[in-house]
Amino acid sequence: MALSVVDLYKNLPQTNCKDCGYAACLAFASMVVSEKLPLRNCPHLDDAIIAKFQQELDQQHNSGKWVKKDMALDALVWAKQRAASMEITSLPKRIGGELKQVNGETILELPYFADVIIIKKDAVSKLDGSELNRWEQVFIYNHLAQGGSVPPSGKWKGFEEIPNTISKIATLRKYAETPLTEKFKGHADSLAAAAKCFGGVDVSEQYPSSDRAFYFHPLPRIPVLLLFWDECPDDGFDANVKLLFDATITAHLDVESIVFLSERLRQLLCGDDA
Numbered sequence: 001m002a003l004s005v006v007d008l009y010k011n012l013p014q015t016n017c018k019d020c021g022y023a024a025c026l027a028f029a030s031m032v033v034s035e036k037l038p039l040r041n042c043p044h045l046d047d048a049i050i051a052k053f054q055q056e057l058d059q060q061h062n063s064g065k066w067v068k069k070d071m072a073l074d075a076l077v078w079a080k081q082r083a084a085s086m087e088i089t090s091l092p093k094r095i096g097g098e099l100k101q102v103n104g105e106t107i108l109e110l111p112y113f114a115d116v117i118i119i120k121k122d123a124v125s126k127l128d129g130s131e132l133n134r135w136e137q138v139f140i141y142n143h144l145a146q147g148g149s150v151p152p153s154g155k156w157k158g159f160e161e162i163p164n165t166i167s168k169i170a171t172l173r174k175y176a177e178t179p180l181t182e183k184f185k186g187h188a189d190s191l192a193a194a195a196k197c198f199g200g201v202d203v204s205e206q207y208p209s210s211d212r213a214f215y216f217h218p219l220p221r222i223p224v225l226l227l228f229w230d231e232c233p234d235d236g237f238d239a240n241v242k243l244l245f246d247a248t249i250t251a252h253l254d255v256e257s258i259v260f261l262s263e264r265l266r267q268l269l270c271g272d273d274a
């Protein structure tokens with residue numbers, strides 16, 4: 001029978017002494033069961049108890065039971081599988097970029113924000129060879145798999161107007177729009193400076209209903225428009241950031257990937273790169 005957090009907790013000293021680095025024995029038990037923390041990290045367990053339970057824990061960790069899933073890795077494996085049948089030579093017509101020959105291998109150089117990424121048959125990386133983070137890889141692989149040749153329409157939509165996004169609206173708000181709002185309220189010029197660093201074009205004059213507007217081109221077929229309203233306490237207005245996507249975005253990205261792309265934009269602008 002598998003060892004649950006409560007089962008393990010019952011066999012801990014239950015003194016909440018914090019010597020393991022956790023505030024309570026229950027928190028430690030949770031980390032051991034779900035995050036594979038070694039039982040030995042509690043210095044108050046005798047060897048017999050450790051020997052008895054660690055073997056059982058190792059077995060259930062290996063079987064995946066109650067282990068916290070590595071969501072990013074799962075998503076990346078899935079996205080890579082989706083893109084496995086791509087033909088590099090078909091990509092420029094579908095998603096843009098330019099084919100190059102490097103050491104006898106055909107690669108695609110694809111503009112990415114203000115940078116360039118390299119697409120190979122089984123890898124994506126930055127131009128300098130360094131790795132993209134996992135979430136970036138997820139939406140880029142999904143774009144490789146899904147990206148149609150349809151160009152941007154010039155019609156903007158809020159995330160909530162895109163079909164099948166209802167379960168993700170709060171996520172995008174929480175991890176992209178809200179932190180951007182918090183970071184830049186009262187600091188519109190800092191937003192403008194950050195946007196410029198990542199290829200954002202100031203199009204504020206075209207969107208006079210907002211205080212500032214920036215047009216980004218994360219990927220050639222995927223523009224993003226960021227609208228910013230600064231706080232105005234005298235009039236009772238709070239600051240707000242709204243991300244808009246081209247109406248064609250679902251031809252290029254699945255809904256999850258739109259959220260990851262939005263989070264990436266937030267990371268870049270807020271300087272909390274991951």
Ligand code: SF4
Nearest residue numbers: 016017018020025042
């Ligand atoms: S060191 Fe052991 S007894 Fe102390 S809080 Fe952690 S698990 Fe509980």
